[in-house]
Each structure stands twice: as structure tokens, then as C-alpha cells.
Amino acid sequence: xxxxxxxxxxxxxxxxxxxxxxxxxxxxxxxxxxxxxxxxxxxxxxxxxxxxxxxxxxxxxxxxxxxxxxxxxxxxxxxxxxxxxxxxxxxxxxxxxxxxxxxxxxxxxxxxxxxxxxxxxxxxxxxxxxxxxxxxxxxxxxxxxxxxxxxxxxxxxxxxxxxxxxxxxxxxxxxxxxxxxxxxxxxxxxxxxxxxxxxxxxxxxxxxxxxxxxxxxxxxxxxxxx
Numbered sequence: 001x002x003x004x005x006x007x008x009x010x011x012x013x014x015x016x017x018x019x020x021x022x023x024x025x026x027x028x029x030x031x032x033x034x035x036x037x038x039x040x041x042x043x044x045x046x047x048x049x050x051x052x053x054x055x056x057x058x059x060x061x062x063x064x065x066x067x068x069x070x071x072x073x074x075x076x077x078x079x080x081x082x083x084x085x086x087x088x089x090x091x092x093x094x095x096x097x098x099x100x101x102x103x104x105x106x107x108x109x110x111x112x113x114x115x116x117x118x119x120x121x122x123x124x125x126x127x128x129x130x131x132x133x134x135x136x137x138x139x140x141x142x143x144x145x146x147x148x149x150x151x152x153x154x155x156x157x158x159x160x161x162x163x164x165x166x167x168x169x170x171x172x173x174x175x176x177x178x179x180x181x182x183x184x185x186x187x188x189x190x191x192x193x194x195x196x197x198x199x200x201x202x203x204x205x206x207x208x209x210x211x212x213x214x215x216x217x218x219x220x221x222x223x224x225x226x
Contacts, residue, residue, distance in 0.1 A: 011195040022185035023205065025099050029171040029181055032099075033106035034164060041111045041163070044070065045118025046144060056130065056140050074112040078170055081105050082177050102171065102179035110167050117159035122148050124155055153224040161217025165210050172206060182206055 006013060044066060050056050051063040076084070082105045089104040090096045125148060133147045149156070175183020182202050190198035 009197040009201060011189070011193075011198050012201050015189055015198070018185060018189065019201070022180065022182050022202075025179075025184075026168070026171050026181035026206075026209070028099050029102050029106060029174070029179070030164065030167055033103050033110060033171075034167055036103070036107050037110035037114055037167070038160060038163070040107070041114030042118050044111065044115035045122065046148065048115065048119040049122045049148065050140065050144065056134075056143055070112040070115055073108060074116070078105070078109045078173055079176070081109050082174060097178040099180050102174040102181075106167065106170055106174060109170050110163060113166060114159065114163045117163055118156065121152050121155035121159045125152055154221045157217055157220045157224060161213055164213045164217075168206060168209055168213070 012019060048063065048066055048070075051059040051066070053060070053063075055063075073081075085105045085108060086096045089101050092104055093100045095101045129147055129151060130143060133143050138146065171179070171181050172183035172186070175181045175185070176187055178184065182205060186199050186202035189195060190202060
């Protein structure tokens with residue numbers, strides 16, 4: 001078996017330590033930037049829904065400002081965002097490279113996307129449930145937590161899974177500019193050196209990560225639907 005693998009993926013086996021380090025770096029980037037992005041994106045998504053026309057906290061000015069800011073950052077290609085936020089990244093993280101250097105641009109690239117996902121998820125809710133909560137005396141905070149969030153668990157989980165998959169792709173792209181992770185491993189040791197086995201294994205690992213996230217999301221959605 002060892003001889004077979006040595007003939008199939010020799011360059012991967014020669015750099016197993018770098019491979020495992022790259023996998024860990026990718027998980028680290030997804031974990032930290034995901035936690036921050038999901039928290040901020042959820043807040044913005046909720047604000048978009050409740051301040052929209054007909055929302056429980058309707059505020060046209062607030063809605064349009066949030067809407068335009070989110071659209072602005074969503075329209076910027078991530079590779080350009082990486083370069084454009086370099087100074088801010090160094091200011092906040094003390095470095096513009098490595099895993100720490102990737103967190104800021106990953107958050108900026110993910111938050112607008114997740115905010116839109118949350119907005120769409122909460123907008124699917126039957127407005128009759130909101131009216132019923134109002135008639136029972138629930139205030140805005142109560143409606144947000146007991147109606148919007150509680151009754152939208154399945155679409156929120158779906159949105160989170162979609163965003164996580166997108167985030168995995170962004171971490172691979174961040175590797176091109178020295179952020180580490182599987183993207184950096186595939187480019188530096190695979191593509192640049194003509195080691196196709198490293199490139200293929202990197203792709204397979206990323207596909208497996210995406211599949212795991214998708215399956216986990218599907219399982220949770222099935223358990224939370226009612």
C-alpha cells in the first residue's frame with residue numbers, strides 16, 4: 001500500500017507535515033472568521049428585515065444605508081478586497097499575511113453575503129405569525145427571538161451551510177496571497193512546482209470539507225423542520 005501511494009502521490013507524502021499544517025490553517029481561518037462573520041452578518045440581516053418597509057421597526061433611512069453598504073462590499077471581488085484591506089489588516093492584526101492576516105478580509109468578504117442570506121431566510125416567515133405575536137403583546141425583541149429566529153431555524157441553518165461553503169472557497173483564494181491553508185499549499189507546492197498530485201489532493205480535501213458541511217447542514221435541517 002505504501003509503495004502504491006508513493007507511486008501515486010509521491011510529492012504529497014514528502015510534504016505530509018505541510019499538508020496537515022495547511023488543513024489546520026484552513027480550519028482555523030474558517031472557524032475564526034466564520035464565528036465573527038455569522039455573528040455580525042446575523043445582526044445585519046435581522047436589521048435589514050425589521051427596518052424594511054412594513055417591518056416591525058420600519059426605518060427607511062437605516063434600511064437604505066445598510067442595503068447600500070452591503071451591496072457595496074458584495075460587489076468587490078475578494079482578491080481585490082484582500083489587497084484593499086491590507087493596511088487595515090496590519091493595523092488590527094499586526095500582520096497582513098498568514099492566518100491572522102486573512103481574518104479581516106475574510107470577515108469583510110463573508111458578512112455581506114451572510115447578511116443577505118439571513119435576510120432571505122427571515123423574509124420567508126409567514127407574516128401572520130408576526131401579527132399573532134403582536135396581538136399577544138410581544139415587543140420587537142420578543143418577536144425577533146421567539147418568532148423570526150425560532151421559526152426560521154431550518155432556513156438559517158441552510159444559509160449558514162451555504163455561507164460556510166463559500167467561506168472555505170475564500171480561504172483557498174486567500175492562500176494565493178500568503179494566507180496559508182490549502183490554497184497556499186496547492187499553489188506553492190503544487191501549481192508553482194508542477195506537482196500535480198499535490199494540486200489534486202488539495203482539491204479533493206477541499207471538496208471533502210464542503211461535503212461534510214453540506215451533510216451536517218442537511219442533517220440539522222431535517223431535525224429542526226416541524
